Amino acid sequence: MREQSKRAEANRQAIAQTMQIDLTRQFRDKCAIVGVGHSRLGRVPGVSALDLQIEAIRNAIEDSGVRLSDIDGLLCRGPQDVYCHHQLVGARLGINARFSTSVDSGGASQALSVALAVMAIQAGMASTIVVGFGGDAWSSTHANEDARLANDTHGAKRPKEFGLEYGFTGAVAAHALGAQRHMDIYGTTREHFCEIALVCRENALRNPDAQMKKPFTRDDYFNARMVVAPFGLFDCSLRSDGAGAVIVSSAERARDLRQHPVLIKGFGSFNNTRGWFADDNMVHTAAARSGADAYRMAGLGPSDVDVAQIYDCFTYMVLTELEDYGFCKKGEGGDFVASGALRMGGALPCNTAGGLLSEGHVDGMLHICEAARQLRQTHAPARQVKDAEIALVSGHGGNQVCHASLILGRD
Amino acid sequence: MSEAPRRPLPSPPQESQAFWAAARGHRLSIQHCNACGQAWSPPSQLCTHCLSADSKWIDAAGRGTIFSFVVVHRVYHPWFANKVPYAVAVVELEEGPRLLTNITGVDPAALRCGMSVTVTFEDVSADLSIPKFTATPSA
Numbered sequence: 049m050r051e052q053s054k055r056a057e058a059n060r061q062a063i064a065q066t067m068q069i070d071l072t073r074q075f076r077d078k079c080a081i082v083g084v085g086h087s088r089l090g091r092v093p094g095v096s097a098l099d100l101q102i103e104a105i106r107n108a109i110e111d112s113g114v115r116l117s118d119i120d121g122l123l124c125r126g127p128q129d130v131y132c133h134h135q136l137v138g139a140r141l142g143i144n145a146r147f148s149t150s151v152d153s154g155g156a157s158q159a160l161s162v163a164l165a166v167m168a169i170q171a172g173m174a175s176t177i178v179v180g181f182g183g184d185a186w187s188s189t190h191a192n193e194d195a196r197l198a199n200d201t202h203g204a205k206r207p208k209e210f211g212l213e214y215g216f217t218g219a220v221a222a223h224a225l226g227a228q229r230h231m232d233i234y235g236t237t238r239e240h241f242c243e244i245a246l247v248c249r250e251n252a253l254r255n256p257d258a259q260m261k262k263p264f265t266r267d268d269y270f271n272a273r274m275v276v277a278p279f280g281l282f283d284c285s286l287r288s289d290g291a292g293a294v295i296v297s298s299a300e301r302a303r304d305l306r307q308h309p310v311l312i313k314g315f316g317s318f319n320n321t322r323g324w325f326a327d328d329n330m331v332h333t334a335a336a337r338s339g340a341d342a343y344r345m346a347g348l349g350p351s352d353v354d355v356a357q358i359y360d361c362f363t364y365m366v367l368t369e370l371e372d373y374g375f376c377k378k379g380e381g382g383d384f385v386a387s388g389a390l391r392m393g394g395a396l397p398c399n400t401a402g403g404l405l406s407e408g409h410v411d412g413m414l415h416i417c418e419a420a421r422q423l424r425q426t427h428a429p430a431r432q433v434k435d436a437e438i439a440l441v442s443g444h445g446g447n448q449v450c451h452a453s454l455i456l457g458r459d
Numbered sequence: 460m461s462e463a464p465r466r467p468l469p470s471p472p473q474e475s476q477a478f479w480a481a482a483r484g485h486r487l488s489i490q491h492c493n494a495c496g497q498a499w500s501p502p503s504q505l506c507t508h509c510l511s512a513d514s515k516w517i518d519a520a521g522r523g524t525i526f527s528f529v530v531v532h533r534v535y536h537p538w539f540a541n542k543v544p545y546a547v548a549v550v551e552l553e554e555g556p557r558l559l560t561n562i563t564g565v566d567p568a569a570l571r572c573g574m575s576v577t578v579t580f581e582d583v584s585a586d587l588s589i590p591k592f593t594a595t596p597s598a
């Protein structure tokens with residue numbers, strides 16, 4: 049019996065190893081981001097999430113030089129109450145698609161969609177795929193108090209117990225639970241979270257399209273009202289109207305198009321679907337295994353990364369993801385960010401367009417756009433990470449436990 | 460003046476009704492699997508460890524530790540307007556399961572992960588009591 053289970057385990061390991069080798073061979077450097085676009089961003093009243101999405105896609109198409117009629121794949125996602133968003137996108141673009149769906153993993157959906165686009169292209173299911181997200185979170189939560197309440201308490205979408213009766217209202221409190229646990233275990237402080245907020249704001253001030261235009265200081269951070277302790281106002285990302293899109297095609301084709309190709313070198317995904325409260329998932333996030341797979345596919349490691357776009361729905365998430373991605377050891381994220389590593393010119397410039405905290409919360413779609421732009425090396429000098437060759441992008445969401453990672457490289 | 464805001468209360472699905480019925484009698488009830496011997500929460504028809512349908516409800520001892528906690532300052536729902544700041548925690552019971560709850564009767568500044576807590580019940584109405592936790596009195 050024991051002999052049998054040993055053999056079964058050896059078998060499983062052999063299969064797992066074979067699969068990893070095949071993944072690397074089939075997907076590394078085979079596809080590229082060939083177009084990047086975003087819409088108006090921030091407060092864009094009177095324009096629907098869908099129209100913003102189309103605006104971003106139009107900009108990505110123009111950027112790339114592909115024709116609208118070349119597009120045969122749509123991996124587009126919208127606000128959570130929109131049914132089959134991707135179909136509505138196809139209708140407004142006036143095209144049919146061979147491969148089309150909306151991924152449902154919250155903020156991980158966009159990075160995961162880029163990975164799916166590569167898989168679909170390699171499987172011969174499509175050749176030119178739009179990955180996009182469009183949202184109207186600012187407008188929809190500022191329409192009236194009922195809309196705000198429905199958003200904050202997740203209305204009918206959540207179980208009707210073990211939540212709101214305790215005054216527990218979803219994302220802010222859930223992430224704050226992780227932040228507090230990290231603080232109590234490792235001695236992480238709000239000073240560390242403050243540094244992350246400051247980095248994002250300073251980067252946003254160099255980005256003319258960013259939602260946040262005003263500088264803030266360490267004092268402003270500590271004087272701001274508490275939201276859900278340990279989070280204050282500046283630990284929380286924005287509510288934004290806006291959209292982003294990228295176009296994925298084969299690396300071969302990318303070399304004949306308008307822009308310098310940005311290769312998709314590796315991707316990975318992991319989901320702690322047992323839940324945010326289970327195991328120690330609040331502190332050891334799914335970024336760890338998601339990142340490990342992406343590194344393996346790319347044949348790279350954390351020391352190869354020149355610039356990182358880390359999903360920053362809350363300051364704490366950046367800190368814990370940096371640890372999980374191996375930029376420092378678990379528990380040392382506070383020291384790592386305090387060293388100034390995340391700043392322009394630092395060891396790992398991070399969220400260089402301002403992130404969800406200060407550029408705009410478009411569910412991480414703009415992180416992918418910014419990573420590609422950094423690797424094209426076409427930013428104005430103040431925004432450009434010098435000689436950026438390798439970028440890491442993270443996506444996090446789906447009740448805090450779904451994660452996807454991309455490693456992109458300059459061709 | 461608008462009318463007073465309605466307190467958000469649980470409207471439990473089928474699988475949780477035994478939990479809330481027990482809470483009304485000031486018992487903290489969790490499911491225990493007869494097949495694998497483990498307990499779980501929140502309630503579900505099949506054991507979340509082994510998917511067995513052979514389980515029973517047991518009364519938890521009502522003791523546990525704070526796995527993590529937050530202090531809510533913002534008024535998300537108008538009923539909580541005069542309750543902020545209040546503490547929300549995930550408590551790990553001695554029996555294993557973790558529950559979302561409130562910590563009452565403790566200065567929020569004194570809360571720590573790992574702190575020992577004991578169940579207490581807030582009687583909301585003739586039909587409903589809500590389990591919460593408070594600091595375990597030192598022996």
Ligand SMILES: [Zn+2]
Pocket residue numbers: 492493494495496497506507508509510511
């Ligand atoms: Zn069981």
